[in-house]
Amino acid sequence: xxxxxxxxxxxxxxxxxxxxxxxxxxxxxxxxxxxxxxxxxxxxxxxxxxxxxxxxxxxxxxxxxxxxxxxxxxxxxxxxxxxxxxxxxxxxxxxxxxxxxxxxxxxxxxxxxxxxxxxxxxxxx
Amino acid sequence: xxxxxxxxxxxxxxxxxxxxxxxxxxxxxxxxxxxxxxxxxxxxxxxxxxxxxxxxxxxxxxxxxxxxxx
Numbered sequence: 001x002x003x004x005x006x007x008x009x010x011x012x013x014x015x016x017x018x019x020x021x022x023x024x025x026x027x028x029x030x031x032x033x034x035x036x037x038x039x040x041x042x043x044x045x046x047x048x049x050x051x052x053x054x055x056x057x058x059x060x061x062x063x064x065x066x067x068x069x070x071x072x073x074x075x076x077x078x079x080x081x082x083x084x085x086x087x088x089x090x091x092x093x094x095x096x097x098x099x100x101x102x103x104x105x106x107x108x109x110x111x112x113x114x115x116x117x118x119x120x121x122x123x124x125x
Numbered sequence: 126x127x128x129x130x131x132x133x134x135x136x137x138x139x140x141x142x143x144x145x146x147x148x149x150x151x152x153x154x155x156x157x158x159x160x161x162x163x164x165x166x167x168x169x170x171x172x173x174x175x176x177x178x179x180x181x182x183x184x185x186x187x188x189x190x191x192x193x194x195x
Contacts, residue, residue: 006134007134010137014138014141017141022147025143025144025148028140028144028171029144032137039185042185046192070193071194074194075193077189078189
């Protein structure tokens with residue numbers, strides 16, 4: 001954990017140094033820092049996902065729902081990663097497009113689940 | 126895993142070093158009047174840094190894909 005914080009702070013100073021001289025290098029540096037920090041905490045993420053898998057197995061839900069949740073989690077993370085990077089670079093329009101694309105993909109994935117819920121409701125009434 | 130504690134900080138410092146070097150060289154080239162060389166040098170620096178970063182990005186995306194079953 002400390003390693004990640006130190007990497008972040010060191011990178012912020014270097015980015016400030018490079019900001020006015022070479023803005024593109026500042027962006028590259030921030031991209032590289034995000035990637036490195038995420039690689040740092042991926043191990044912890046894998047552990048959390050395995051625990052959640054066990055938790056979900058107790059619920060005896062049909063198998064597809066947990067992997068659907070994971071997929072949606074991954075898509076929102078990637079969309080947020082891309083859009084915040086574009087916002088850093090000042091391109092808010094592109095960031096908004098990436099957000100929109102992320103939402104569309106999430107909706108398209110979760111539609112079958114919504115339909116299943118409604119069918120269940122109709123059958124109950 | 127490409128990742129090690131010293132690997133990551135060293136990578137970040139290398140990128141910052143290339144950035145500073147390129148900006149210094151650009152200043153020198155600008156003052157000596159050769160504008161297009163300055164642009165070429167900054168382009169080369171950019172490509173070099175991209176060359177270093179791409180394997181890390183590829184590894185991150187493959188890990189994310191395999192972890193979230195995307």
